Structure formats: structure tokens, C-alpha cells
Amino acid sequence: MPHRFSCEAIGAGLPVSAALSRYVEASGSGRPVILSAPPGTGKTTLIPPATANEVPGTVVVTIPRRVAVRAAARRLRELAPEMPGAVGISIRGEHVRGERVQFMTPAVLLRMLLRDPELPGVSAVVLDEVHERSLDTDLCLAMLLELRELRDDLLLSIMSATLDACRYAELTGGVLVDVPGVIHPVETRWAPHPGRVHGSPEFWDHVADEAAALLGEVGPSGQSVLVFAPGAREIDAVCARLRARVACPVLPLHGRLSSAEQDEALRPRPDGSPRVVVASAVAESSLTVPGVHAVVDSALSRVPKRDAARGMTGLVTQLAARATMEQRRGRAGREGPGICVRCCSEEEAARAPHFPAPEITTVDLTAATLEVACWGTPRAEGLALLDSPPAQALDDAEATLRRLGAIDSAGHATDRGRRLAELPLDPRLGAALERFGAGAAPVLAALAEGASGDLAQAAGSFRRHPETRRLERLAPRPEDAAHTSRRPHPGEVIAAAFPDRVARRQSGAAPGREEEYLLVSGTRAVLGPECQGLRGRPWIAVASLTRGGRPGAAGVVRAAAALSAEEAERAVGVESETIARLEQGRLRFREVRRLGAVELSSTPISPDPEVGREAVSALLAEHGWDLWADQCGPSTAAGRLAARLEFLHEQLGEPWPSVWSTDVSLYAAPEVERLAQGAPLGSVDVHAVVQRLLPWPEAQRLDELAPAELTLPSGRRRAVSYESGRPVVKTKLQDCLGLVASPEVAGGVRVQFHLLSPAGRPVAVTDDLASFWSGPYQGVRAEMRGRYPKHAWPEDPLAGTGA
Template identity: 45%
Template structure:
């Protein structure tokens, strides 16, 4: 019998008339309903006609996570007084609980995506509900875009509903063609906010690392909440490792299955079914539930009155430069904070303890980062290619995929044969899309004829850290395991083997057919086939991947000592430019070359390396040099290019610059600055650009660094003078090397500063000159020297100096140099290079 009283108490009921009107009129709607209002449970039952007097329809509800899909289906079945599998059922990867009478089916977004690729019309489905769409998972965004495409082109009668507690309602309304937004009032109880930051600063998260000091603080806040508040405590942490660590610090509390006292439960995607069921059932004693973000949405944990929020979450990130993608720890968004806090007020007034400050809260991002902006898009690109829209330009998406990420994804798909040169899915690509795993892993499954199913299943979901970093050893641990992860792994292995046995799947490629099936060999082969650019040759405690990224192995790693490894999972530690291997497999060079065959190359390489031209014959696997031999007959054009690289990298100082050559370059720089054309630009970049005009044929005859050093750069530079216009003949007129001063001496002009060259000359040799000398109309900066050759004054206006500055110089120097003339009126005195004694003779 339906539990009518429970159904009637769900607040979303007041919004149902407007929701029905929107779906019947527009065909799509956005439902914003606070947690606990019944949007996940009552709404699908009403739309299916299982509650109320509406027409009978078949409804599919898409949830972002398996645990949420199961829980939602069981809750709806309970409200109807039934077991899951009757009129309400669910399907998640590897598990299907539905019956002939099923009218509401709860599925994960991944399952729905696969179903759409097989049957674009979703035959027999009348309504699709996209629940918790605010989480912005990539599969959910893709499903929404595909469904709108189906509604627009194939099935205008298909009804679509996007539902969430906290979401960008306007954005989703736009995606669904201007759909109406229906808001349901909640009856959430008040939740007190307690700001509980650590007493001392903690290091921010980086990669998968969380400061242990923060986790210790979270554990202390849990103890504080237990002491200050009644009811169960729900504590949000970013991942399984952090949950285990905090659970260890709460070890004196009675663990799951113990006696009286406080029960500690750990809930996450890998938790055993018994723990998941215990969390969702009312407890007989007080509980502390340590959970990842799976408990943010769709799951009501009964008895919770207090939430302790670490303020952290895990999101996918991809490093295209290093070819690495992994989960990373980030600050949770304000929307996530509201969702988490709301868990404390589902059944009664509660409290949330936030492990950060109120000031920090205002700086948090408003919503989680959409996966489409930050994640690896290879699987997404394959889905859109199979849909017939390779660049996703025709899809209704809240955010467009980044062009760089799509280009990287298309390169991977091309390498595994999933798309053709136009980006369209090949037959192989369509089959890869139906496997339900990442295209890289699908490639490995097909190319090993299904023999790699165990390893593929192990790589398709993050394995427990206790399994270690050796993939073969992790495989053996999974076989022995009796936890929730091992159970799911076995189910996935059976599913993958069934798909690989499908006669419609392609035959294995010749190079991998019949591969040996030992654990070590298969782990290495599958990993290398899936990640060929991460095949790596070891060198002590580190290794170089074919991609060019260097990675380190952890101390005590079982992979140390293996000459070759294939890296399945890696991240980048704080403050380093290299990666760290978190999961990999040993393999031999033959397997590495087989799996990464497209990266193999034999090259004649002529480069500027280590300060000279290096000519080699190289066999390489990507960035890994397999063998190197000297090249005795390098191509002269390649040698010339290498020499030019050396000149660009180390500068034109590699050439021989005599004093006259340096002086000529400076004179030309001066003329270029003040007169412009036709005088040549002699800056480094300009000379590199015109190397053919001035450095030939000397450069063509050069073979190594020493040959560059023998080239007279000044003599070569003469070729750039404007001979054709006749201006070259005016070089000494416009920028003379020396000028004659009043004493008759020829003094060299220093053009080191092209804006204003310098003339350094003794004071006595300039007597009688009224104006500063000029070159090309530019007054020289005159450095007036003492008889000892030291600067006494600097001026660009000689007349002004004689009038105002000379007296001070004369007073200072004539006592020190009495044998030299120091007339009172230098402007009219005779210039001289000699002393008074010489003059008297």
C-alpha cells in the first residue's frame, strides 16, 4: 500500500500543478526545489501516474551517481509500499533491477548516455528527469544536450525536466529552449552556521594532497559537534583517503558493527553495500557518517542534525602539457556549501560547522567548475562524434567545450582509430563508445580480444590506495578482495568480457593478438595500449615517458628496478615540474614498442645541443631515445639550420667581432635610429631575419661552433650597407669613426649609446670651440677629461659649459695640474695637446 501520509507531507506537492502545466504546454521545465521537498521521489511518481490521477507514462530519472540512483529507486518503491524492481526500478553499470511493470526507472547519466547512442528516440520513454543537474557532471551535460536534440528533431512529444536544489536556473532554461522555471518552497528547518576554522593556518590542497593538520582539525570539530549538539553528525570530506584518515583519528568511537556508543560509518562510491544501506536506514544509536560529496544530493541520511564541512571537494583536471588527467582537491563552491548545510535541516533544526572563516566563504566560487571546462574530453568527443556532431557546435550546452581540450581529445581518438580525418566516428569508434569505458581502455580491451578485461576493469574505477602502485599486484589484490570495490570489479569484468565476446566487435589487431596472459605481461600490455604516450623507460628512481614528461616512483615502489613501465595514473607534486607515478605496470621494451608503435621513429637528427652542432642517427619511442649513433654525413641544410638555432639561442657573440666590427655595428645602429632607411637595422632579431643577406657564404661553409667563431662579423656586416642607393659612401661623413677637434687631434667617437654618441677628449683640446660637435645632426655628448684622462665634466652644450661650468673645473684642477694651461676664457683660448712648458718652448 502507498504510504499516503508520507507522500502528502512532501512540500514539492504545491508546485505540481505548475509543473504539469509547464510540461504539457512547453514540453520542458526547470524545477528548483530545496533538499527534502520530494523532487527526486514524489515528482517522478506523479509524472508516471503512479501517484495522483495523471496519465500513465514511462519516466526515466537520471542521477549522477550509482549510490544515488539505487537510493532514489528504493525510496520511491518504499513510498509505494513495494520493493525496487516492481513499478519502480533502477539500472546502473553492471546492475539492472527492473520488471515488466516498471514505469519509473532510475539510471545513472552514463547508462542513459549509452542508451541514447543505441536508441536515439528513447522508444517507450515519455519523460526524462535530469536530477541534481547543478553538479555539472560531463555525462549529465551531454545527456541534456542529446535529449534536447532528440526532442527538437525526432520526438517533440518527449518531456524533459531539469531538477536541482541549487542551480543556474536561467542557464538550464535557456538550454531547454526557454523552458519555464518552477520553484517549490521548502520546509527546511533552520540551520545554525558555526564558523570553526583551524587555529593555525594550514596548507591549501594541491593535487590529491590535503594537509594532515586540516584533517586532524576536522576530527576535532566532529568531537566538538558531538559534545555540543544532539543527533547524528554528517561530515563531508573530499575523498576515500581523507575519510579513512579521519576515521582513524576517531578510532576511540565505536566503529560500524560495534557495541553501544557512537557508530562511525564511511560512505562513498566504493563503500560496501551493507554500509550504504546502514547509512540510509534509521540508526538505533548515535552515528558519525564520514562521506564524500555523494551525500550532498539525492540521499537523505536519517537522524542527521549536524553537518561538519571540511570545505573541500574533488574535481577532475587535465594537464594537456604533460598528458596527465586526474582528480584534484579544490575548495568546495558556495552552492555545495548550501547543499551540505541543508542536510542538517532535513528533519529538524540543526547546525553546520564550517571549517573555514566567514570572510573566506564570500570568496568561494558560486558553483562547482563544470566538468566540460576542466576535464579530459576524450570520451565526450567520442560521444559527440558518434552523435554526428564532432565539434559539438550544434549541441545545446551550458558551456562550450574548450577548443584546446577538444583538439587533444580528437588526437587521442584518431590515434586509437575511433574517428576519421574529418572527426566522424568510425565503425571502431562506435563500438568503443558502446563499451561504457574510456576510449583508451576500450582500445586496450578490443586489442587484447577481451583478455585484458580484468585490467581494464581495474583501471576504469580508482582502486583503493592499499592496492599499491603496481598494477599487476593490484590485480591480484582485487581478485582476493572481499570489499565493495572488489565486488564491483568482478561485476565489471563479467560485463566487459561479455562485450568483448560480442561477434560484432572487431578482431584484435595483428600486433597484439595472441599476447601472453600472465598478470604482469597483461597488466603492462593493457596499460601501454591505453596510455602509449605514458610508456616510460626507468632511470633509477625516475623515468622518462614517451610524451617527454619525467615522472618519479615512490620510495619503496614495487616498480623500482623495472627497466620499462607503463604509467596508468600520475599526478604532479607541489612545487615540481615532473609527475609522480601513482599506478603503473612493468613491461619489456618489445611490449612497449608494440603498444606505442605509432610513436616509434628512426631519424637523422642534426641539432644545436650543448653549445655545438650534434649530428646523430636516433631510434626513438616518442621522447625516449632507444639508440644513438653519430651521423657522419649530415645534410648541409640541416647543419645550417642547427647553426642558426645556435646563433638565436646563444646570440651573435658566437661570431668573431673585432673592435672595428663592433664599431661598425654601433655606427649603423646610430644611423638607423636617427636617419632610418636605407641604413640597415642591425639588432639581433633583424640580423637573424636577414642572415642570407650578410652572413653568406661564410655560414654555408661552417659545420660547427668553431667555424662560427672564425667568421669576421664586421667584414660580413659591410654587405648590409646601402650600396645600391649610393648612401654607403656617406658612412664616414654621417657617422665618422673619428672627428678632428680644435687641437687637431682625431678623436674616436663612441657610438655605444646610439641615441647620443660620446666624444671623450681633454679639456685643453676643446678650447676655442663655441658649440658641441655634431654627427648626422646629433650633438655629441662630450666627456671633458682631465690631463690624466679622467672625466672632469659631461656636457652636450659646450657654450653653456664654458660660461657656467668651466670655472669650477678650473678651480679644482689647475692646482693639481699646474703645467697645463687653464685660461680664464676658454672660449677664446688656443686649443692644445701640450703643457705650458711645451708651449713656451
């Protein structure tokens, strides 16, 4: 076998070959190489063998999607038949060793780095399609940059079709190599449809109609059509519609297909006749579908989104980013002039985000958190990442990993965590494999391959699946001795992996309404269309949960399996506690058994005094002053005192407290004791509780700073209200005759007077009596004298009184 690839033959006709000498020169600089090349320039085909010609060891090439990895390896083998055995592939379920170039997914490289961080035998790593911002690629880049500090001989190349080159150059200190593409003209047409927003069946009819019309336009000249849809379900829907509309072959292309089915979509027909390929995002930039001169873009993308409030991550269908739409459009111009039909309006496309969001900011980080812990950088601190992971997502991931025993209190990986990281599974699925052994393999294989619906049925079809066989080989001896001789139920396996997603059916659903389930995490969910076979099951274990269609809506269960109440309790662990509840004005005590947010039973009890006090304190801590809303109203002594303290807190700050922001349970010890003994809630002296908040010795100035009442020139005493946040006195105008100016409280805040007529009706509102007497008063006097002649309306209000 020759030692070197023939790059002249491999790169013939590829635009990237014009920049090959610059790339080779840059790779000898000792710095990372950043190669920016448009789709279709041949970088994935030419750069790996060119790199192999410059280094003595293996060249590892990562591409985010398995379909693209297989296609790239096959293409290079076809172009270099004189190098048998030189090109290998490593993806989940398939490994063929290559002596010179090894194509793989970033996930495989991550496991290589964790297994042996020095990457012995590897001379170069090429990270392709980094613009997709997959989480695994970002982590690989960060770890490789650290590795290069120890191995300055390791060549690192970063390639992308739509690269933010400046950011990568700043991060890596690399050399930029830009490859201009040979751009064939592509005509863009706009075909919006109102059903696109919700992905209605009518919208997919529209997409199929556009593809059929486009095929009629380009098909007679032997050209094919490529259609982009967001996922496997939509791809199948479009394929079914197109087969009823066109006579040529209609082929799906997505990651769930078998290798043979993928190869069929990527291989042109021997006679060169046209076809329609309906593809997912896998065909956006990593793959070339031969013969395509026309593209129909649904303008939709399916992206992972984490719902932090409900602790779930699911795939969300949304308007594609502009960079994504441009890549899809470019597919029509790879082999010559083309046409792109976008199923959205030009205005909608202009409003789309420029780039897709990086996965590190949107997905569940459990596996990534374990990987960086095994690397020795808990929470990814110190790693060179383009974007930092969200703190809450890291917190949630660490909580999950601690429950699994995979990390310690400081975030460092434990021995078990390292074992789980070596498995090609999410750590939660790996923990289920450890617990149940090979018997769990069919269920875990179904999950790994993205199965949906009732997983008890899906697992049956995965008994002889290659992924199942692989997991059976990896499975350790079961930890759970009860399952060494029998296959565990699918629900048990899912519950072991995701105990927070065990759910119980809620009773009382109205006729015709969807059944609702409550997860032990507190999230509400309904069964999706694919899970209707589980309808009526009292307990389910949820493997896949997506967000509802609108804010606040229940989640949608996409994959789950039934389990018994006993299995649910065993997986989650029953908690028992004494709680206090307000029932008919009294606190009643109950012994509650629960699985997280799911209440199993509630039994009335008479607790011992200590337990009763703890329950009442917990109730006060949860509900606070709201428990005493009636006793804290503005007409009550407690409410008036609280308003005075709130006013002083707002005007003067500490040590005057903000009453309603204070934890009432800290000041209500005597009341807790009485309530724990069964006293009615209404019998509590809330005024005494508020008084305990008074700061000493400052409390001695309370009446000076915020007086409860004022004595007016008429001799009458009037209450000062602080409920509105400022001092207010309501009184008849005659009570204020002779009062030169508005009094001030709290060191300078003037009292606002609501002046009333003798009949109690408002005549003026002012916090500046001096200005009122010298101006508006004369108008009020002229109007009121005739209406109320028996009352004093002196011409000089400062000389007369209303007594």
C-alpha cells in the same frame, strides 16, 4: 499494476509538493522546465513520478553519481510499492528495466543518445543536479536541446539545488519554477586548523576530534553526525580515527564501496541510535543521510584539473566553493534544527570561489570529443553549451583520437571511433580492450573502478570482479594475435591505452632522493606512496598521474605497472634521427634512437651531406642566434650591425627587420654547408649572416638613418651605439664644443651624448645639447677649469672648439 503513481502519498511532507501544480502546468507548455529547489525539498523523489503521470512513455532521470542513482531508485520503489517494476536503474555494471521511470547516470544517457538519437520510447528526460556541472550532464543537455528540434513531444526538465536559473533559461528558453525550501535553522561554528592547506595527518585528527565532540553533544538525543572529506583515502583516515574515539558505528560513504556498504551508510539503524557517516561529495545534495542533525565539513573538495603544459589530468584537493559549503551545511537542517562545524576560518570561506568550476573547462576531453564527433558536431561546434571547451584541450583530445584512428582529419568519427564510443570506457581503454580482448579486462576494470598503486597486483584482485565479467562480455576478438592465447601483462595494457605515459627511470638520483621517471611525453614524475612497490623498475606504464604539490614540481604517479624495454618500444614505436650537438666548439653528429622524449641511445656518426645539413638546420631553428652569442656581442661588428637594424625596426617598422626575432636558419645557408662539413662554430662569419637581413633597396639609406659613427667639431669620429635601443655617443666634452644641437637619426630621434672629463669620467648625459650649453654647462665649466686647466673650457661653448 496501477498506471499512475500516487504523488499525494509520495510527496507527503515534501516541500516540493506545494509547487507540483506549477511544475505540471509548466511541463505542458511545450518548453523545457527549469526547477530550482534547495536540498532536502524532495525534488528527486517527487518530480520523476509526477512527470511519468503526464507522459505516455518512459521518464529518464539522470543523476551524476552512481550512489545517488541507486539511492533515488530505491527510495521511489519504497514509496510506491503498488507500482512493482515501474522504477528501473541503469548504471555501470547494473541494469534493471523500469516500465515508467529509469534512473541512470548521464554517461548512460549519452550512450543511449549516440546509439539512437531519437530516444524511442522515452517521453521525458529529467536532468537532476545540473549545478554540479558534470561534463556528461552538460553534453546531454546540449544534445537533448538539438533533439527537441525534431521531437517537440519530448519533455525536458532541468533540476538543481543551487541553479543559475537565468543562464539556463537563456540557454534553453525554458519556464522557471522556483521552490522555496523549508529552512530549519543551522548554527555555524568555525574550527580552522593550519594543517588543512596540506591535508596533514594532524588535520584529520582535528576533523575526527570535532566530529567526536559534536556526537557527544547531539548523540544523546539520537541524532547522527555527517562528516565531509574529499576522497576515499581521507574518508578511511577519518573513520579509523573516529572508531578509536566513539562507541557508535562509524560508516564510510563513497563511490568505490560495494552496493551493500553504500546501503548500510544510507539506512538508519533499526533502534534509531546515533552513528557517524563519513562521506565524499556524493552526500552533498543528491542523497539524504537519515537522522543527521550535525555536520563536520573539512571545507575541502577534490576536483579534476587538467595540466595543459604537461598533458595530464588529475584530482586536486582544494578549498571547497562557497556553494558547496552551503550545500554541506544544509544537510544539518534537513530534518530539523542543526549544527555545522566548518574546519576553516570565516575569512577563508569568504575568499573561496562562489561555484565550482565546470568540468568542461578543467578535465581531459578525449571521451567528450569522440562523443560530440559521433553526434555529428566535431569540436562541439554549434552545440548549446553553457561554457565552451578550451581550444587546447580539444586539440590534444583530437590528436589522441587520430592516433587511435577514432576520428578523421576533419574531426568526424570513423567506424572504429563509433565502436569505441559504444564501449563504457574511455576511448584509450576501449582501444586496449580491442587490441588485447578479454585478457585485458581485469586491468581495465581496476582502472575503471579507480584502483591505485601497482596495477599488476590490483588486476589480480579484479579477476572475478563484476566489472571484469562485464568487460569480458563486451570484449571483441583481440587485434593482437600474439595475445589470443595468453593474458597480456598489465603494463602492456596500460601502455597500449596511454603510450605517451610510458616512462623510464632516470639514473643518477642522489641518495635519499625520490626516484624520478621521464615519460615519453616529456613530463617528469615521481612514484607516489601507493606505488613504492614499483621502485627500481626501469620501465613503467603510468595509468594515473597527478600534479605535484607546487608549480614546476614533478608529477606524482598514483597508478602504474612495470613493463619491459621491448614492451615499451612496441607500444610507443622507436624513432631514429640524426641530430647535431655542440661539443667543445664544434658540431658533432649523432644517430639517436628515442621513445618520444626518452633517449635510448646516441651513437657518433659521420652523416651524408644532406642529412648533415638537415641536422644543422634543425639545431639553428631550435637555438637560433644563441649559438653565436660570443660572435654577436655589442663589441663585435655583427652585434653592432644587428643593434642598428633592431633600432630601425623599432622606430620605422617594416621593411627593417627585428634581427633577434628572425629565424637565423633562413639566412645561413652557406654557414649550414660549412658546419655540416665539420667547420668550428666560431669560424662562421656571423656579420655576413646579419648583412643578409638588410632590406633592399632601403639598405642604401642605412648610414643616413642609423649611422655607425659621427664626426664631431673636434674632427674626431665617434661610434654610435644602439645597444640600449637608442643612439648613444660617449666622448669627451671638448669634442662637442661648437656643436649647436644634438644630431637626429631615423627621422627625428636625437642622439644622446655621454659627456666625459679629460680623464674619461662622466660629467653630463644629455640628448639636448642646446639646453646643456645654455644652462648646466657653466656649472660644469666652473668645476672642471681648476681641475683640468690645460684643456679648453670656453665661456661661449658654441664659439670655441676642443681641437
